[in-house]
Amino acid sequence: MGRRRRLAGAVAEAGAGALPKVITALSQSLPAGPSPEIFRRAKFDRPEAAPALWQLLFRLLSPQSADGTSASPALEAQACWVKAALRSQGYPRLVLAQLPEDGSRGSRELLLALSWLLARGPLPERLLAQAHVQLGDEMPVCECEALASPGPRAPHVEAEGPVDIRCVQWLMGRLRFRWRCLITSQQEQCALLSKIHLYTRGCHSDQRLGHLSVAETEMLRDPEGGQQVRAGARVLAPGWACTPGPGPRSFWNDVRPGRGGADGGRSCAQLCSAFQLLRRLERENVGLEAALEWRRGELVFWRWMDTVLGACPPEAPAAATQPTVLPRIAGRGLGQLELAARELRALQEELCEASERRRAAWAVGGQGRGPQWRSARQALQKAVEQELAALRRAWEQDRGPARPHGPHRLVRREDEAPGGQYLRAAEVIQALRNQEACLEAALHRLQGQCRQELARLAGALPGLIWILPPGR
Amino acid sequence: MLPSGCSRRLVAELQGALDDCAERQLQLEQSLRVSRRLLRAWEPAGILAPEPPLGPETKEEDPSPACTPSPQDLKELELLTQALEKAVRVRKVISKAGERDKAPSLKSGSFATSPGMTASAPTRAPGQAGSCTSEAKPTRGIHQTTVPAKGHPERRLLSAGNRARVGVEARATRPGPGLRDQHVGPSAAPQALEAFTLKEKGRLLQLPAAFRKAASQNSRLWAQLRSAQPRDSTDAAAAAKTQFLQKMQTASGRPGPVLSAVEVEAEVGRLQEACSLLSLRMKEELSAAPTDWTQEYRCLLTLEGLQAVTGQCLHRLQELHAALAEQPVGPCPMERPSRTPPPCGGAADPFWSPQLLLYSSTQELQTLAALRLRVAMLDQQVHLEKVLMAELLPLVSSQEPASLALCRAVHSLLCEGGERFLTILHDDPADS
Incomplete structure (x- = not known):
């Protein structure tokens, strides 16, 4: 309570001067954030602010361009992508989809879209994390990244025929x-x-x-910095790694006068390639500080955005109902959905059969149960209900306390480590073993299902002897 | 021949899986190259080290991603697999005695890597002309020799020359470790001026001061940002954001939030998990034999309950289907990004921040890494099994004159992970 009052007071006293500061922090914390002036113009829906905002949204929504290495496509293509990506995330305003893609107007709509993204999660932090300078040897402790993309992707490998x-x-x-x-x-x-x-x-x-770490050692080994440290490209697509900024040579020339006192060839070289990494680290630090500042002053921004939203004419109901053909990102949604439906239907059939059998058996032997039966029956019903509710929670909720995930920096340590927040390999191994056992069970279950099905089919073919391969 | 729709889906699915693997391999090769170079003698400053050749295995694999095998290859494949599998079995038996102290899971693999690892031990003279190529060769040898053992048609036909070379290299690298041990003493002293090896002088390395400062500031800032997350984005700011989102929703003239494609995908995933949990529960229930009427009744209730829940899941799935189908499809502007970093386990930890993972020995690290791969592989297998089941089982049952070859192939793929085949004997009643 006291905290809230204090904060509210702080906001009020910061007053009008706070907003530009907060917006500056925001745009510094975003990759290639536009100047604060763009935000101000966007509030008044000035057309000249639109291209910059399309580009910003494109960078925020397309992970490939988050590290700024891939060439940006034309503005039209960017706008088209932004529309599709926002739609697939459930962006509510249809006005956005009707904006011209040449960037000739609609800056206020774009500002709203940006704010929508900001309101839904810690966007600057996530982007900073995505492009972070990787100094350590990192290892993800879960396989969620791999698990997330088992489906077919862009259909670039079409088989020609059967x-x-x-x-x-x-x-x-x-x-x-x-x-x-x-x-x-x-x-x-x-x-x-x-x-x-x-x-x-x-x-x-x-x-x-x-x-x-390897990156740090490599930085000391490689005098020319010719082999870039694999920083910022944790999710490396082939041909992605690229060091932004000036080449190491020219950079060294710029730097040399200031760093004259270095002793010996090796340390000179260290400075050179270290400096390259250093520049990126410092840039990241600036972004981090800005993100912290944005966090602290966010409230002012949201009050301002309320006024921006208020300045918007409400969407005409016609616009909402009018069918607009929107570009859509091809996901693996439908295929996955059909797979799930098939599995569930098979399960339901099996359950139906099994419970019918049991019900029939129950009806046959069901006579002559005493008066205590009624109360026992109620207790059983309640127990089963509770059990099923627990089962349901197992998939409806996120899995309990946050499991460790994401990349961690590997540290080799034989002795006991001093206090601090860290994870031990043994714990991760244990978690992975559990996961392994679950997956193995699932696979065996499916294979058993297939065996049954095929045996049934084989039974229909007389005169053949099926000899199964020797077990493992 | 499989029907064309089925062919297309299966090939696309498998190709996707292969591409995933290839991408992982590529990343791994890249880090391997850097690490191997670090463990060699470092070139004196100023001399550019020649770029070591790319990992041979990726170069060889990649040109042939989608090409289909010739019919001959296919015919031979089956015979060959059987023969080779037998060979591997025999080999396993033989090597069982000595494998206890080696890396788990892969006999031929761990056997083959050890010369590569010792060869990169840091005692070679700097600037030695052939150092790079001789480093790379053991790997090439390894991969070519392991290939035939796994029975893979695309690389089955090694030229005779290649094979001879492999033999020579294998023999040439083997005495390496022994020689090295003898050389450690004498070779280190005269090269002390030039050669720098991590093993001997690694502890003398020092990070530049400016870098140290920036790095420590960096980790401090990340820690601050992380701790600022739940607390400082105060109730007021959180409330303001929720309010803003609500206002936007109402201003859009639509009653409630529409399910987005991303949300649909997430929910379908949850329903799939539900399905496997439900069927696990069913198996448990069916395998237990009730001993008295309470248990019997309880079992019946449970089965009926499970049936009801499954029905609800199916219903929800239909709703999701409708939600997905009602979105009009337009031209897709660009390819979907192949890997969007997904949140793991929900919103508990939405973003990265540097945390430590402590390991105590090489072996522990290897176990950890192998398990990670194993989990990823199993997950892919489960997914592929489902896809194959959906495509192939109906095919087998609909075949009018049942094709034995197809049955056999499907049985192998679905029940044995494609690793073993069943034998079908024709038992002619006329003979007996």
């Missing part, structure tokens, strides 16, 4: 082989990583870390 079942077998074989290769390479990588950590023990200034 293929033989043997082609499917062949592809499955290739897939198994690829996984084996991956496991082998992964094992080697772990061994190398562990060596590097061991050999550089005690080199890090941060006591919690102790040793250097």
Whole structure:
């Protein structure tokens, strides 16, 4: 209570001067955020603010361009993408979809869309995290990233015509082989990583870390910075890694006078390529500070946005009902949905059969139960209801206390670590083992289902003996 | 031949899975290259190290992503797989004795990597002309020798020359570790001026002061941002945001929030999980034998309850279907980004911030990494199994004169993970 009053007071006393400050912080915390002036013009729906806002929204919504490495497409294409992406996230205002894509007007609508994104989650933080400079050796402790994309993607590999079942077998074989290769390479990588950590023990200034990471060691090794540190590109698509900013050579030339006192060739070189990384780190730090500032002053922005929204004429009901053909991002929605429906239907059939059988058996043996039956029956009904409700909660809610997830910086430590927030490999291994067991059970269940089904079909073919392959 | 719709869907699905793997492999190769180079002797400052060749396996794999095998290949494949599987079995038995101290899961893999790892041990003289290529060769040898063992048609036909070379290299690298041990003492001293190896002098490394400062500021800021998250985005600001979203919704002239495609996808995922939980529960219930009438009644109630819940899930799915279908489809402006970083386990931890993961030994790290891959692989397998079931089972049951070859192939794919085949004997009653 007291806190709220204090804050409200702070906001009031900051007054009109606070808004530009907050907006500046916001635009500094966003990748290539436009100047605060754009925001002001957008409030009055000035056309000249529109292109900048389309571009900003494009960068916010398209993860590929979050790190600013891929070439941006033409404004029309960007606008088209923004419309589609906002729609797939459930953006409510249809006016946006009707805006011209050449960026000739609609800056206020775009400001509203931006605010909608900001209101729904910690956007600056997420973007900063996405493009963060990766200093350590990071390992995700869950497989949610991989789990999120099992479906078919852009249909760029269309099979020309019908293929033989043997082609499917062949592809499955290739897939198994690829996984084996991956496991082998992964094992080697772990061994190398562990060596590097061991050999550089005690080199890090941060006591919690102790040793250097590959990126840090590489920064010291590579005098020219020719091999970029894999920073900011945690999710590397092939051909994505690219170091923004001037080349190392020219940069070194700029820097040299100020850093003259370096001793010996190696330390000069260290400074050079370290400086490149340093620049990116410092840029990130500026963004982080701005994000903190934005967090602190956010309230002013939202009050201002209320006035912007108030200045908008309400959407004509005609616009809401008028069918607008909107570009839509092709997801794997329908395919996944049909798969789920098929599974559920199969399950329902099975349940229906089983419960009918049980009901019949119950009806046969059901006579002559004593007077205590009535109360027992009610108790049983209640118990089963509760049990089913618990089962339902298991999938409806998010899974209990937050499981560790996302990339963590790997630290090698044989001894007990000093206090602090960290995760132990053993804990993650345990969690992964549980997950593994669940998935294995699921796979076996499905395979058993197939076995039954095929055995039923095989039963219809007389004169054949099926010899199953020896078990594992 | 499979029907064309089925073919297209299956090939697309499998190709997608293969591409995922290839992408992972590519990333891994890249980090492997950097790490291997770090563990070699460092070039003296100022001399540009020649770029080591790209990992051979990615180069060889990638040109042939979508090409289909020739019919001959396919015919041979089946025979070959069987023969090779037998060979692998025999080999497993033989190598069982010595495998205890090696990495888990992959005999041939772990066997093959060890020379590669020791070869990159940091005792080579700097600037040695052939250092890069000789580093890369063991890997090439490994991958080519392992290929035939796995029975893969696309690389089955190695040229005779290649094979000979592999043999030579394998022999050449093997004495490596032994020699190295002898050389450690003498070779280190004279090269002390130039050679820098992590193993010997790694602990002398120091990060530049400016970098140290920026890095510590960076981690401090992340920590601040993280702790600021729940508290400082005060009740007032949170309320203002919710209010803003509501106002926007009402101003849009629509009654309630429309389900977005993203939300539909998330909910379908939840329903899939529901399905597997429900069917697990059913299996439990059916496998237990009730001993008295209370248990019997309870079992009946449970089954009926499960049926009702399943019905509700199906109903919800139909609603979602309608929500998805009512969205008019227009031209898609661009490809969907292949990997959007998804939130894991809900909104509990919406964004990254640097946290530590402590491990105590190489082996522990390897176990962790292998398990991660294993989980990813299993998940893919479960998904593919569902897809294959949906496509292939109806096909088998609808075949009029049942094709034994198809039955056999489908059985192998669906029940044995494509790894084993059943045998079908024709039992002619006339003979007996």
